[in-house]
Each structure stands twice: as structure tokens, then as C-alpha cells.
Amino acid sequence: MKARIAVLISGAGTNMAALLYAAKLPSCPYEIVLVASNNPDAEGLKIAATEGIPTFAVSHIGLDRAAHDAVMHDAIVEAGAVYVALAGYMRILSTEFVAKWDERMLNIHPSLLPKYKGLHTHQRAIDAKDTVAGTSVHLVTAELDDGPVLGQIEVSILPGDTADTLADRVKMAEYQLYPKTLADYVARDTNPEYLTAQVRTLALAQPEADEVLSHGMPCFGIVGGKKFAYVSVDHHGDGKTALLVKISGVEEQAMLIDSDAERYYRPAYFGDGWVAIRLDLGDTDWDHIGDWIAKSWRAVAPKKLTNLMDVAGEF
Ligand code: GRF
Numbered sequence: 001m002k003a004r005i006a007v008l009i010s011g012a013g014t015n016m017a018a019l020l021y022a023a024k025l026p027s028c029p030y031e032i033v034l035v036a037s038n039n040p041d042a043e044g045l046k047i048a049a050t051e052g053i054p055t056f057a058v059s060h061i062g063l064d065r066a067a068h069d070a071v072m073h074d075a076i077v078e079a080g081a082v083y084v085a086l087a088g089y090m091r092i093l094s095t096e097f098v099a100k101w102d103e104r105m106l107n108i109h110p111s112l113l114p115k116y117k118g119l120h121t122h123q124r125a126i127d128a129k130d131t132v133a134g135t136s137v138h139l140v141t142a143e144l145d146d147g148p149v150l151g152q153i154e155v156s157i158l159p160g161d162t163a164d165t166l167a168d169r170v171k172m173a174e175y176q177l178y179p180k181t182l183a184d185y186v187a188r189d190t191n192p193e194y195l196t197a198q199v200r201t202l203a204l205a206q207p208e209a210d211e212v213l214s215h216g217m218p219c220f221g222i223v224g225g226k227k228f229a230y231v232s233v234d235h236h237g238d239g240k241t242a243l244l245v246k247i248s249g250v251e252e253q254a255m256l257i258d259s260d261a262e263r264y265y266r267p268a269y270f271g272d273g274w275v276a277i278r279l280d281l282g283d284t285d286w287d288h289i290g291d292w293i294a295k296s297w298r299a300v301a302p303k304k305l306t307n308l309m310d311v312a313g314e315f
Contacts, residue, residue, distance in 0.1 A: 003186035003282050006034040006081035008072065008089040013044015014171065015087035015108055015178055020051055022179030029187045034079035036072055038091055054079060060091065069097035082283050085182055086140065098142050105140040106185065108178050110170050112152055113138060117145035122163040122170065133157055133166055135174045137181040151181035186282075192233045192241045195279040199243055202290045203229045206297040207305055220293075226300035229293050232267065232276060242267070242276040243289060245296035249273060 005023075007016045013035070020032050035048035040057040048055050056075045060068040068091075076084060086107040098105070111121035113136040125133040134154040139147035153173040157166060188194040196218050203209055203220035210223045214230065221227035230244040242265070247253055250272040256264040257275075267276040277292065298306055 001190070001280075001282055002029060002031040003083055003189060004033045004079070004081045005030045005083045005085050005182070005186075006036060006076040006079055007032055007048075007085045007087050009035060009037050009042050009044040009087050010039045010090040011042055011044065011088050013042060013047055013087065015174055016044045016085075017047050018175035019085060019087065019179050019182065020048065020053065022183070028179070029183050029190070030083070033081050034076060036075055038068065038072070038089070044088075065092070066094045066096060069094045073097060073100060083182075083186060084140075085178070087178070092144065093140070095142050098140055101140070103139060106137055106150065106182060107140050107145070107147075108135060108137050108174055109145050110135050110167065110174065112136060112154065113145060113149050120163070122166045125157065126161060126163065126166065131157055133170060135170050135177055137178055150185055151177055153177045189282045189284070190241070190280045192231075192280075195241045195284075196231045196233065198284075198286060199229065199231050199279070199289070199293070202286070202293045203297075206294065207301070207309065209297070222297070222301055222305070225302060228296040228300045230267075231279075235268070240276075240278060241280040242278050243292065244270060244274050244276050245292045246273055246299040247275045 007019060009016050016035055022028055023030060023032050032053050034054050034056060035045060036056040037045055038058065038060045040059055042057065045055045045057060058068065058071050063071070082104065084101050084105040086105065111125065112132070112134040116124050122133060132154045134152055136149050136152045138145070138149045141147035153176060155166070155170050155173050200211065200218065204211065206228070208223045209220055212219050212221065214227065217233070218231045219227055220229040228246060232240065232242045232244055234240065244267050247256070253266060253272055253275050257266065263278050263281060265276045267274050277289070279289070
């Protein structure tokens, strides 16, 4: 199961090509499902098309920012991508677009962030008499080139380097950095430790919740009371990571399994009052998981606690 990536470019697309060739390695945890551009003449589109990757281009000219971003967003969703990798995409993004891809959009920038955000990074590093330049991959947030840095490679500046000669070497570093960083980042979606930590954050946010280990499983309950969530990791070698939550009974369980048999299953030994929800399919909606956990908490919480919550909710 590989993470589905859309790459956005505006020009040569050599970083996109590095991502694409790395994706051909059997062990690569991502695949490129779309290369999209705001520039229909972008050279990188031809590379992608030749490699059999679907491409999409709509010029931003004549469209306002939000409208153009919406067109790109729709194409990305249509392609089934769950991550966006910006690779020389020369557009300032609307806050709506950034919010839609929160924690799921990466960018590569040719400097050692937080140094030299914006353009002309190599010349600025040379002018400042820096001895090292480099490249960074970061998560995209509303501020330009400002999100959390996921990885960097330093590139020494040679005496006599010009912006062009330095840019050529930084690009070589970029071709190493971006595929590796993207691969590590998307691998979290199938990493039991990361998935358990996500559940832990959501479960411990419930009132009077605590965590214990039950039959080797991380288990969340109400202090001194009933359990409302378990994380099943590779149970009897099934290879799955799943959240177990309370449901109303056998009918709801059957309905869920019927609606999506890959995602939902009947957890062994738990009976009809529980359902298992796979967390490792690569497209987990954590808001939805949060709702499941809150609902499960409510199902087991004593009346005095749920009453308190209801009263609090009225204010
Ligand atoms: C790269 O240097 C990248 O860091 C910056 O834009 C450049 C894109 O080059 N964001 P290419 O189109 O990948 O060749």
C-alpha cells in the first residue's frame, strides 16, 4: 500500500523527476499519481507524461488565486492523492488551500531554512559570505517557506562560486533530500508507533481518561472505570494496526463492515459491542477517528460525567 502523491511544478521539474525515479524503487513507500502545473508549458509535464504519470495543467492567468487553487485542489483529489509535494511550484498559495492540505503538503526550498526565505537564495548566501548553503524540505504552512523543517542537507560554498554554480550543486543535494524525506514522512501512516501516538493524543483528551496496557495492547479507559479504546498492533501476526471502539451492537458492526470491509472488522475476543477500524490504510481521517473515540468514551462514561459534559456543552 503506497502513499499517493500529487506533485505540483511550474518549470523544469527536475525535483519532481527525482521523486518520480525514487518512486520506481520497489521499497519506496509512495507513488506519484499526478503531476500538475500552473504552467501548461512546464518542461516537467513532458517528463511525467513520458513516464506514464497523469498530468494536469491550468494556467493561473485570468483566474483569481482562490479559484486557481480550487481547480488544482479538485484535480489532486480526483487523482486520489493524499499528499502534495511542491517542487518548484512558483505560486503563493491561498490560506484555504494550505488549510486543506495541513500536515499533508511538503515543499523543497533551496536554502538552510530559516535562512533566506523567498527568492535569490544562492546569491544572498554568497553575498553574506556564508561558507555553507543547502536545501530544506518543510511542511507548508500559511507563511511563505516557514513550516516545520523535516530535513536539510548542507552544501559547502566553494571560493569563486556564483549563484549558478552553487545552484547546480544544491540541486544535486535536493535530488537526495526530497525523495528520502518524503518517503520517511509518509511512512508514518503505516508506522504503529506514530498511529498509536495519534490515538493516545485523542483518547487522553477525553475527560478523566487514562492509559494502561491490556493484554499487551495500549488501552484507554476512564480512571477507575470502563475502557473505551484499544489499539491493536499486529494482533497474532495479522499485520494490522487498528483502533477498537465501542458500538451499539451487532447491527451497527455488520453495517460498518458492509460499508467498507477493508477498513472495519470484527475484533477477535471482543464480541459484538466493539468494532475495529484500520488506522494503517494511508488515508486515515483523524477528525473522524476523534469522533469515534469521543462517541466510545460517551458510551462507557458514567452518567455523572456525561451530564457534566452536556451541561458544559450548553455554555
Ligand atoms: C528547486 O531549486 C527548489 O528548491 C525550488 O525550485 C527549484 C525547482 O527546480 N523550490 P526544478 O523545477 O525542480 O528543476
